[in-house]
Amino acid sequence: MVQMGNWVCDRMVGMDTMNAYDVVLLPTMGQAVAYRKAAATRGDALFGVTVSTFEAWVADLWELYGDGRAIATRLQREALLRVLCDGEQSCACALDRVAAACVAEAAGLPAFEAAVAAASEGALAGVGAAEVQVLRLAAAYYARLEELGLVEFGCVLAELAPALPARSVRVLFEDAAPLSAAQQALFAACGSLDVTVHAAGGNEGPVRAPEGVRVRFAFPSGGYAWPALLADIVRAAVDDDGRAGVEHDALFAARVVVAASNPALLFEQVAPELSREGLAVALRGRRRFVDTDFGRALLSLRRFSCAESGTAHIAGYGDIAACDVERWCRADLADWALSPFSGLSRKAAFALDADMRADRSIDRQAVRERLGRESSTFASMERVAAQLDAQGIAELVAAVHRMTNRSEAWRAEQLAALSAADRVASAAKLAGLAPAAAFELLERAQVDVSRIVAPRGVAAAGLPYPDVLIAGQEDAAALGRGACEVLVAADLTSAAYPAADRETAASSLLEKLGIGCTDSALGRQRRAFFALEHAPLRELVLERCLNDASAEPTYACAVLEEFIDCYRADLTATDDIDNVYSLPAALQEGMLLRGEDALCENRMLGAKPQVAARVAAPVTGALSEAARQLVVLPRVLQGGEVLREPCLSPSQIESYLECPYKWFAQRRLRLDDLDEGFGPLEMGDFAHNVLHSFYKHFAEDLGQRKVTAENMAQARELMADVLARHKALQPHLRTSVNRLIPTSEMERRELAELEAKLMAYLDYEAQLLPTFWPAYLEYDVAAGGAVEYAGQKLLGTADRIDVDGDGRCVVIDYKGSLSGAYALAVREQGHLGKVQALIYAQVVRHTLGLDPVGALYVCYGRVKRATGAYDGRVLENAHLPNMKHKDCMCADRPFADVLDETEEAVAAALERMLAGDIEPRPATPEACKWCPVSSCSKRKG
Secondary structure, three states, X not given: OEEEEOOOOEOOEOOOOOOOOOEEEOOOHHHHHHHHHHHHHOOOOOOOOEEEOHHHHHHHHHHHHOOOOEEOOHHHHHHHHHHHHOOOHHHHOOHHHHHHHHHHHHOOOHHHHHHHHHHHHOOOOOOOHHHHHHHHHHHHHHHHHHHHOEEOHHHHHHHHHHHOOOOOEEEEEEEEOOOOHHHHHHHHXXXXXXXXXXXXXXXXXXXXXXXXXXXXXXXXXXXOOHHHHHXXXXXXXXXXXXXHOOOOOOOOOEEEEEEEOOHHHHHHHHHHHXXXXXXOEXXXXXXXXXXXXXXXXXXXXXXXXXXXXXXXXXXXXXXXXXXXXXXXXXXXXXXXHOOOOOOOOHHHHHHHHHHHHHOOOOOHHHHHHHHXXXXXXXXXXXXXXXXXXXXXXXXXXXXXXXXXXXOHHHHHHHHHHHHHHHHHHHHHHHHOOOHHHHHHHHHOOEEEEEEEEOXXXXXXXXXXXXXXXXXXXXXXXXXXXXXXXXXXEOOOEOOOOOOOOOOOHHHHHHHHOOOOOOOOHXXXXXXXXXXHHOOEEEEEEEEOOOEOOOOOEOOEOHHHHHHHHOOOOOOOOOHHHOOOOOOOHHHHOOOEEEOOOOHHHHHOOOOOOOOOOOOOOOOOOOOOHHHHOOOOOOEEOOOOOEEOOXXXXXXXXHHHHHOHHHHHHHHHOOOOOOOOOOXXXXXXXXXXXXXXXXXXXXXXXXXXXXXXXXXHHHHHHHHHHHHHHHHXXXXXXXXXXXXXXXXXXXXXXXXXXXXXXXXXXXXXXXXXXXXXXXXXXXXXXXXXXXXXXXXXXXXXXXXXXXXXXXOEEEEEEEEOOOOHHHOHHHHHHOOOOXXXXXXXXXXXXXXXXXXXXEEEEEEOOOOOEEEEEEEOOOOOXXXXXXXXXXXXXXXXXXXXXXXHHHHHHHHHHXXXXXXXXXXXXXXXXXXXXXXXXXOOOOOOO
């Protein structure tokens, strides 16, 4: 017999009927413990009374009166269904998860059991083909459970009634949600059970707050303002509570309870500052396994260790680089190395990260060997990451116990995460589940987190209760009446607490089978809100951020709207809530507001900042007087000599002329990527080295000075040999020399394309400057010491200097691509353009005594062409193919005048540089293209 009643218990205890029942069932085990505490407070030991949850009570009955089969856990169910689903197309459709949801909800119900039997024997009317597969999967699962000696909880409810003794048992369902169909069927079948149900309050919707409880609303303008506003609420509540001097009983949870949608995040935001102010702050909630330190470390190591690998071989040269490099991410390895579970110091972890990022060819096995030597936990972690090894988990549990430098709360959280991993490992072993699928289960797991941060010098264990308890809404709602002085219900938006029930494939199938759900999302929210209303003794604060993370307005969740309606005179009118807060006047009194504009104050949770020093705000592009002398650092020359006076390279000068701020960021601050790359820089250095080696051997080994149509066959043969040797050499070079290491099929194709471009360049080379030949390759203009240019010391290396028989020369700079900025005509637009080759030409003019007649940029890329500046009175247009001659030719004056004018303009620019002028001043939009300062206000293009 089932009797329904209203929610009448006080603090979860029917005070007048404590011993009127043999069994008292509550929603959670925590509430069951509180029930016993309340009874003990009244001097009643509840002798002979079972106080538990429904699930635990049924499990005890099954253990006593069942047939010996163990009840399957959720993990076992999901693992077994995944194994049964593997290898079929249904796995791709996640039919195992649909079947798991159906079994969890409806196992043991006649309609479901009949559908499973019918689907096993043949087609089932009224359901789709995929749904028939789900039911057949459930049938196979039942058979597998039988083999393993397991049984579903729902089937236990269906089979338990005949096994129970005839003795009458009085059962009280306290604070109960609507009974499920399986529960109703069990109680209907057991005539010996006299069941009374005290339904949880709130099923009909919210009511006004209890008499004597003040209702206030909190409206931070956004997420950044909420922690500071909460801190203000806590301070005020603690002050009021302290003045009142109220004593609380053993069931009191905290002075302030905060019910949040993400309690762990909110705890991390407010607990440190509040504890510094002398308050004890506790957390009670759940955290995703992947968000624990152990979860993050384990999954990072798994991605590193177990990523797919392959092999790559280039005929004649063997393995150039480890071919699995592109399949594992160095960031994953760094995440693991910096975690507490690596056993590495921060210095060793950063050193490992730097070494890995600087060498893209490093072999993963070599990394494993290094980690095995340096980390005491790597072997255990790797076994767990590979296959959830139980022995490895046990070793890590012992390691966590040894981490006494960590807080007890931290160790408890990691042990809970390890316990979750152990449970998944056990379920996977039972089911024969592959490691990859087992890790999918683990990634969906959650762990209980509980911690407390007490003020310095205060033992948390000695506190009767914390000042602040931050919990999830479900945990806060289970605390009972009078559990706190002030309750803050946070995140009351429709996004955080949607009222609509999610329609899933499982719910759709069960509906077709006539199995409806007796509860709803809105019902659960109403009961939780009702419990939250009745938890505080003094004040109820309801919080809703006015704007979400995208600065879009938020909307109140359904139960909050229903609660507000309790205070409105006319629900058909809208003018009373036509305001930004959607509140009637009666609820606007005492509203708590906070904006996001006071960034520092919000970050400090509203605490009064103490002035430590006043520092002038830095001005972009300006250097202090003290820093100006450091705008260019001393250089170390060959042989170890230190040159303390400013010394620059042509490429530095060219970068400064493009934009002083870009030069400062790239050349002085050196905002370089830590990772060894595979891009224009590496390809450019590779091409330069190949061309230098080619011309060197072309002259020394073949005795040829210039590539021509007649010696083209020899040139091609030599180029092929040089390319092969340089490719094979790359893995053996130092990582600091911009090696070109392909680690993926795409990069290998890019390298092959570069080789083809360099081979094709020989045809263009045969037409270029036929009366000149390469005489100086990679010419160091300061071989005998820094030279003078524009009044300053200069260092640098010219790619190539071609000469003719009359003492004239042309400076050539190789480029993978060209733009209009390289041509002399760009000066008509008011800026110097590219000057590197012109600077080298002027220096060569003074140091080698040659007569420069050209400073050219020659492209070996997809389109072979040249640009720059040349003396049109000396060089013929036909000798400079694929060039826009009108943009590059200097025909109306001596070429030396162009070099002198360039030097004068550079001298003026260097004077500004050494005076500390680094103001953002891009000469062209192209100057901003590769600038690392993406937030520059002067950025163009």
